Amino acid sequence: MMRRIYEDFAYSDEGRSDCYWDSTVTARRWPVLQGTHQADVAIIGAGFTGLNAAIELAAGGASVIVLDAEWPGWGASGRNGGFCCMGGAKASDAAIARRYGQGALDDWDTAQVQAINLVARRVSSLSLDVEQHSDGEIVLAHSRHAMKRLQRSGETVDRAGLAAMGMGGPQFHGGLHTRVGFGLNPRRYLEGLARHAASIGVNIYGHSPMTQLKRGRQRWHAVTPDGWVEADQVLIATNGYTSDDLPDWMAARYLPALSSVIVTRPLTPDEQQAQGWTSDLMAYDTRTLLHYFRLMPNGRFLFGMRGGVTCTARAEAVTRRRLRTHFEQMFPAWRHVEATHTWSGLVCLMPALVPFAGEVPDMPGVHAAMGWHGNGVAMGSYAGASIAGRIAGTNAHSLPEFTGRTPTRFPLGQYRRSLLRLAYLGYSLTDAL
Ligand SMILES: Cc1cc2nc3c(=O)[nH]c(=O)nc-3n(C[C@H](O)[C@H](O)[C@H](O)COP(=O)(O)OP(=O)(O)OC[C@H]3O[C@@H](n4cnc5c(N)ncnc54)[C@H](O)[C@@H]3O)c2cc1C
Numbered sequence: 001m002m003r004r005i006y007e008d009f010a011y012s013d014e015g016r017s018d019c020y021w022d023s024t025v026t027a028r029r030w031p032v033l034q035g036t037h038q039a040d041v042a043i044i045g046a047g048f049t050g051l052n053a054a055i056e057l058a059a060g061g062a063s064v065i066v067l068d069a070e071w072p073g074w075g076a077s078g079r080n081g082g083f084c085c086m087g088g089a090k091a092s093d094a095a096i097a098r099r100y101g102q103g104a105l106d107d108w109d110t111a112q113v114q115a116i117n118l119v120a121r122r123v124s125s126l127s128l129d130v131e132q133h134s135d136g137e138i139v140l141a142h143s144r145h146a147m148k149r150l151q152r153s154g155e156t157v158d159r160a161g162l163a164a165m166g167m168g169g170p171q172f173h174g175g176l177h178t179r180v181g182f183g184l185n186p187r188r189y190l191e192g193l194a195r196h197a198a199s200i201g202v203n204i205y206g207h208s209p210m211t212q213l214k215r216g217r218q219r220w221h222a223v224t225p226d227g228w229v230e231a232d233q234v235l236i237a238t239n240g241y242t243s244d245d246l247p248d249w250m251a252a253r254y255l256p257a258l259s260s261v262i263v264t265r266p267l268t269p270d271e272q273q274a275q276g277w278t279s280d281l282m283a284y285d286t287r288t289l290l291h292y293f294r295l296m297p298n299g300r301f302l303f304g305m306r307g308g309v310t311c312t313a314r315a316e317a318v319t320r321r322r323l324r325t326h327f328e329q330m331f332p333a334w335r336h337v338e339a340t341h342t343w344s345g346l347v348c349l350m351p352a353l354v355p356f357a358g359e360v361p362d363m364p365g366v367h368a369a370m371g372w373h374g375n376g377v378a379m380g381s382y383a384g385a386s387i388a389g390r391i392a393g394t395n396a397h398s399l400p401e402f403t404g405r406t407p408t409r410f411p412l413g414q415y416r417r418s419l420l421r422l423a424y425l426g427y428s429l430t431d432a433l
Pocket of ligand 1: 002044045047048049050067068069070071072073074075076077078079080081082083084085209210211237238239240241242243246258259260261292304343344345346347348369370372373374375376377378379380
């Protein structure tokens with residue numbers, strides 16, 4: 001079974017059918033798993049997390065099989081905003097320091113930078129054409145209040161400074177530029193990882209959902225509709241697309257949330273000037289329910305924000321209208337510019353608002369790595385490599401100890417996404433300040 005908490009639409013092709021990135025790659029076809037196969041490690045989920053783990057393990061000599069319910073990149077990894085940036089936790093730095101200690105916060109900061117460096121290394125060592133751009137990222141204050149808060153955390157640029165940097169908009173009161181991170185075409189990065197993994201011996205299967213994980217006499221059996229994999233170790237890397245019963249331990253320990261993106265047709269230089277937005281810096285705003293956006297090297301503009309709590313065709317249409325309205329309010333000179341692509345997908349939140357990368361209790365050899373809180377390009381990649389390091393015994397790519405602590409359960413069980421409705425309402429009130 002795959003017991004998941006959103007409507008079927010969220011797990012169908014419909015939400016992603018209009019994804020811009022699909023038009024930028026020639027996707028490879030992968031076989032369906034049939035019959036019995038043996039591996040040292042079975043990895044469930046072919047996104048950044050699963051594929052980075054597979055590459056580390058195979059490079060160390062392990063035999064690895066990766067299963068995806070659809071195909072590599074079908075999940076969030078093939079349809080995100082392409083911000084390779086700091087992040088991965090939603091808990092504030094202060095909360096992390098208070099709960100786990102200042103040393104843990106320092107380790108977490110180091111890991112976030114190493115995560116970005118890992119992606120940069122993969123891109124360059126595999127010579128991937130990922131349309132990389134942006135010298136770090138900028139956070140833009142959406143109100144005067146927010147600007148005051150930003151000023152307390154570092155050296156800011158005021159409204160005039162922003163305009164001079166090519167970042168004009170009626171809602172931007174100033175910003176804080178951090179020179180860490182870059183923008184990339186996530187699907188090309190993903191496709192590059194998958195092809196490289198296959199070239200070093202990883203066997204990747206598509207349309208092969210694990211429907212059951214059971215203990216055989218000596219090894220784990222990851223069962224699919226047409227076969228199964230017998231492996232000593234299993235890594236569950238399914239993030240927002242995880243099932244509550246794979247294994248049962250998962251139930252209510254994670255909370256998927258929708259995020260949506262539009263990509264416009266290429267903007268002419270005159271159109272960019274008219275809005276006063278010519279910068280290639282990737283940007284997000286200070287709202288808790290934040291918007292993220294970047295002008296891509298080909299002149300298209302990418303604009304994203306959180307989605308709704310319901311995932312049906314009708315709810316998706318409402319979300320898309322809201323996305324468009326916010327875009328037009330923030331970039332009024334582009335009201336006439338059509339979005340050629342719109343899509344959505346699931347990110348994953350955790351009860352303590354920090355990721356989990358560790359072993360599943362009472363299931364020796366079964367690991368999970370998930371919960372990047374909407375920032376998994378870098379951290380998913382890194383945590384996948386980190387878990388692989390632990391499985392292989394090299395302990396490369398270390399993460400702070402707190403990421404290995406067993407997540408608790410959200411209240412409300414399979415109805416837990418109602419928690420988002422309340423949270424979103426609260427946040428939209430505070431974001432209005
Ligand atoms: C619209 C959107 C925009 C985003 N923008 C950004 C951004 O700009 N920057 C950033 O850092 N992050 C962003 N994210 C988040 C980021 O994309 C994710 O955190 C990251 O891709 C997660 O990678 P993953 O490998 O852990 O999981 P995923 O990429 O979601 O992969 C999980 C895979 O598991 C497979 N699967 C599920 N169940 C099974 C099963 N039972 N058997 C086999 N396979 C299974 C699925 O088919 C899927 O392919 C965004 C996400 C979305 C949806």
